[in-house]
Amino acid sequence: MSTIPEITEALAGGGTSARKITASALEAAEKLNGQLNAFLEINRDAALKRADELDKGADGASALRALNGVPIAIKDNICVRGMQASCGSRILGNYQTPYNATAIERLLGAGAVVIGKTNCDEFAMGSSNENSAFGTVKNPWDPARVPGGSSGGSAAAVAAGIVPVALGSDTGGSVRQPAALCGVVGIKPTYGRVSRYGLVAFGSSLDQIGVFAQQAADAAAVLQVMAGRDQHDATTADVPVPNYIGETEKNIEGLRIGVARALLGEGLDPEVRDAVEKAIEAYRALGAEIVDVDLPHAKYAIAVYYIIATAEASSNLARYDGVRYGFRAEDAPGLRDMYRRTRDEGFGPEVKRRIMLGTYVLSAGYYDAYYLKAQKVRTLIKQDFAKAFSSCDAVLTPTAPTPAFRFGDKVDDPLAMYLNDIYTVTANLAGNPGISVPCGVSSDGLPIGLQLLGPYWSEGLLFRLTHAYQQDQPVAARPKIYA
Amino acid sequence: MPISEADIEKIAQLAHLEITDDERRMFAPQIADIVTYVEQLNGIDTSGIEPALGGLTPEGERTVSSRPDEVQPSLGQKTALESAPDPASGHFRVPKVLGS
Numbered sequence: 001m002s003t004i005p006e007i008t009e010a011l012a013g014g015g016t017s018a019r020k021i022t023a024s025a026l027e028a029a030e031k032l033n034g035q036l037n038a039f040l041e042i043n044r045d046a047a048l049k050r051a052d053e054l055d056k057g058a059d060g061a062s063a064l065r066a067l068n069g070v071p072i073a074i075k076d077n078i079c080v081r082g083m084q085a086s087c088g089s090r091i092l093g094n095y096q097t098p099y100n101a102t103a104i105e106r107l108l109g110a111g112a113v114v115i116g117k118t119n120c121d122e123f124a125m126g127s128s129n130e131n132s133a134f135g136t137v138k139n140p141w142d143p144a145r146v147p148g149g150s151s152g153g154s155a156a157a158v159a160a161g162i163v164p165v166a167l168g169s170d171t172g173g174s175v176r177q178p179a180a181l182c183g184v185v186g187i188k189p190t191y192g193r194v195s196r197y198g199l200v201a202f203g204s205s206l207d208q209i210g211v212f213a214q215q216a217a218d219a220a221a222v223l224q225v226m227a228g229r230d231q232h233d234a235t236t237a238d239v240p241v242p243n244y245i246g247e248t249e250k251n252i253e254g255l256r257i258g259v260a261r262a263l264l265g266e267g268l269d270p271e272v273r274d275a276v277e278k279a280i281e282a283y284r285a286l287g288a289e290i291v292d293v294d295l296p297h298a299k300y301a302i303a304v305y306y307i308i309a310t311a312e313a314s315s316n317l318a319r320y321d322g323v324r325y326g327f328r329a330e331d332a333p334g335l336r337d338m339y340r341r342t343r344d345e346g347f348g349p350e351v352k353r354r355i356m357l358g359t360y361v362l363s364a365g366y367y368d369a370y371y372l373k374a375q376k377v378r379t380l381i382k383q384d385f386a387k388a389f390s391s392c393d394a395v396l397t398p399t400a401p402t403p404a405f406r407f408g409d410k411v412d413d414p415l416a417m418y419l420n421d422i423y424t425v426t427a428n429l430a431g432n433p434g435i436s437v438p439c440g441v442s443s444d445g446l447p448i449g450l451q452l453l454g455p456y457w458s459e460g461l462l463f464r465l466t467h468a469y470q471q472d473q474p475v476a477a478r479p480k481i482y483a
Numbered sequence: 484m485p486i487s488e489a490d491i492e493k494i495a496q497l498a499h500l501e502i503t504d505d506e507r508r509m510f511a512p513q514i515a516d517i518v519t520y521v522e523q524l525n526g527i528d529t530s531g532i533e534p535a536l537g538g539l540t541p542e543g544e545r546t547v548s549s550r551p552d553e554v555q556p557s558l559g560q561k562t563a564l565e566s567a568p569d570p571a572s573g574h575f576r577v578p579k580v581l582g583s
Contacts, residue, residue: 098562192543205539234548237540303521314498321499323575328568335580340501349509352500356491357514359498361521373524375534380527382535414513415520431539456540 004070004164004218008111011069018069018113022051025071025115028162028483035143035481036160037135038153040076041084042116047071050113066225068111073157073166076117077124078209079198080104083114087200088122088132088150091346092326101198102233103167103209103226110225115163118153122348123317124174124202126150127420130411131350139182140479141446145404148178148420151212155182158212161483165222166212171203172305173399173424175210176436180399180449183438183475185466186212187219188424190456191431192237194223195230203312204235206305206428216437216466220244223459239457247460252468253287255461257452258392260295263423269402275440275448276398282473283396283465293388293395297380298426302418304381305425307361307374313351314358320346353414382430389455394465396452397423399436403446427453435462438475445477486515 002010002021010016026044033039054069074080077087079097081104086092100108108114121131129137129152137152139145140160147156151168155178158166168175170188179186188210199209209226213219227241259280264273284290322328322342329345332338347355361370388395400420410417427434433456436449454462488507491514495502502510538544564570569577 095566098558098565191539192546229546231550234546235538235543236546237538237543238546239542297527300524300527303524306517307521307524318499322568323577324563325566326568332578334582335578336499337501338578339499343499344501344503347500349506352502352506353510353513355498355500356494356510357517360486360490360494360514360518363494363497369525370521372534373529374521375536376529376532377524377527378535379532380529382539415516418517429535431543456542 002164003215004067004221007070007164008068018051018054019048021069022047022071022113022115025163029116029157032160032162032481032483036138036140036156038118038137038156038160038162039073039116040086040119040134040153043083043114046082047113047115054111054113065111066221067107070112070165071115071163072107072112073116073118073154073163074104074114075120075151075154075168077120077169077200078104078167080114080117083117085117085200086134087124088120088134089346089348089351090133090327091320091342095326099198102195102230104198106225107222118157118166120153121150122351123200123313124150124169124171125313125350125354127173127177127417128410130407131348133348136407139404140481141183142404143481145406145446146181148181148400148404150174152178154212155179155184155186158184158214159479160481164213165218168210168212169199170208170210170428171206172309172428173421175212176424176434176451177400177420179212179436181404181447183447183479184212184214185216185219185435185437186210187223187435187459187462188427188433189223189227189459190433192235193433193457193459194226195233195236197230197232201316203309204316205312206309216463216470217245217248220248220463242460244460244463248463248467250464252465254289255394255465256289256291256392257283258291258293258388258395260293260298260395260397263295263298263397267401267419267422268398271442272398272402272448276450279439279450279469279473280396282469286468286472291392293392295384295388295426297377297384300377301381301426301429302422304374304377304429305421306357306418307370308378308429310354310358311362311371312358314355314362317351317355350414378429381426385430385432393461394452394454394458396450399423399449399451403442403444403448423451432456433459433462435466437466437469439473441475441477447475486511486518
C-alpha cells in the first residue's frame, strides 16, 4: 500500500483515480478478510460511489485536500453515517448509525474514503480481540496469534497493507498495544486533542481516538485533520493544532529521552528488552541524550485503571437496555426482565465482568475505598509524569511486555490479560500522548514495539522521534499475510 | 477480599444483568482476584492528595465549553425511531412497567 503523499500526489498528477485506489483497497480487504477477519463490514458500493465523486471533483477543489482519495478503515465503535457500529457486541449487532463522528466528518472533509468498519474486542474491552462477538482477528504475522486489542482489526488492516491508515480508540492501550503486536505505528493523542463525539463511550476520562499507519508521517497527516476543539465534545481543549507534518521532519539532535530502568525488569520478555535497549542506543547514536527518570507509581497503574475504567464503563454501558436501538430479548413479561435478559444475552463475559466490577467499586460503602482512592493515586501518576518531563522531552518504554501471544493463552485468566496493558495505561490515566513504534522482530518472527510518551500536546515531538527512528532503523520484515 | 456468589448476584441485580449459575461460579473467584489485586493501592499514602477528578490537562480545564443556547437541528423522530427494536406510533414501546 502506498503512503498518503504517494496517493495524493499520484491523484493530483492524473496518474490514477480515486476509484482505482479505492477498488484496490476493497479488493485487498475482501481477499484477505477470510484469513484475517479484520473487517466486520466492507463498504464496497458506498466507497466506490464516494471515490467517483472525488474523481469528478463533485464537492470542490478535491485535488488540494490533505487526504484526497486516501482509503481508510474505521474501528467499529466510531460512528460513520449509514454504516454499522456494532462495537464487536451482539447488543448492537448490525445497528446503523445515523450520524458521523466529528473525527469522521473531518476526515471526509479532507477527502478520505472509508472502506469499512473493523473488528474489535467488545466495547473496546480486551487486549487480544478474543472478546469480539464476531470472531477473533488474526495477526497477519502469524495467524495462530492474537493481533492485540482492542483495536485489532484496524491494526491488522494496516499491517497487512490493505489501507495506509486506520482509526482505533485507546482507553488503556487499545491503539498502541495492537500496533506493537502487528508491527505498525499507533498513536494515542493527548486527552482532549481529538473529539470523542461519535466514539462509543467506554471510559470517558480515558478514551481517545487514535491512528494506525505504517509511517509516522501518515499518522501525522491524519491527526492533523482530526485534531482540535469541537463544540460537540466539551472535553476537547482549545489548544492550537501545530503543523504535525512539519514537526515530523525535524532533527532530533539534543532531545532528551528519559528511560525508567525500573520498568525494564521483571515480567518483560528478554527479546523485547533487547530490542528496546538497542533502540535506546540507536537514539543515542542519532544525537538524542538518554537520561534516567523515575515513575515510582507506574507499578500501581493497572490497579488504578481497572477501578476507574470499569467504574466509568458500568455507567456508560447502562444505556444498552433494549429500548432505543440494538438488540432486545424476546418475550420478557415486564420491563425489568426485558432489561436484564437483553443485557444477559447481548453482552459477552468480559463486558459483564467489567460492568460488575465497576458497579461493585461504585456501590454504597465501597466508593471511598476503591474509586476515590484510585483517583488519588491517579494524581500521583500525573505528578510522576510532570516531574519526569521536567528533565526530559519524552519517555521511552516497551509498548507491551511480550510479542503477540497465542489464542487462548490468557483467556481464562482476566488478570493476566490485564497485565498486557502495564506500559500503556499510565498515559490514559495521566492524559499524556503516547505512540508505539516498530523496533524489531523476535526470533519467532513477531514484531516488537517501543513506546514514546510525551508531555501534553507533544504529538508533533512524538512523530518527530518516530520518523527519525524509522528512517534510521527501518523494519525490513513483512507479515505473512500481506496484500 | 473474598467475594461470594451471593455478592455476585447482588452486583448483577444492581447492574441489571441476569447471570446464569455457571457465570456466577466463574465470576466470583475472578472478581475476587481482581479486587484483591487492586487492594494493593491501600498501601499507598495518599493523605493530602487531591483526587484527579475533572479535566486532565490544564488547557482542558481552562477551555470554556459554554455556547449560545440556540436551537440546532437534531436527528428528528423518524430517524431516532429507525433503530428501535419496537417502535409504535412515534414512540419507543416497552413491556409493561408496573408489577414487573
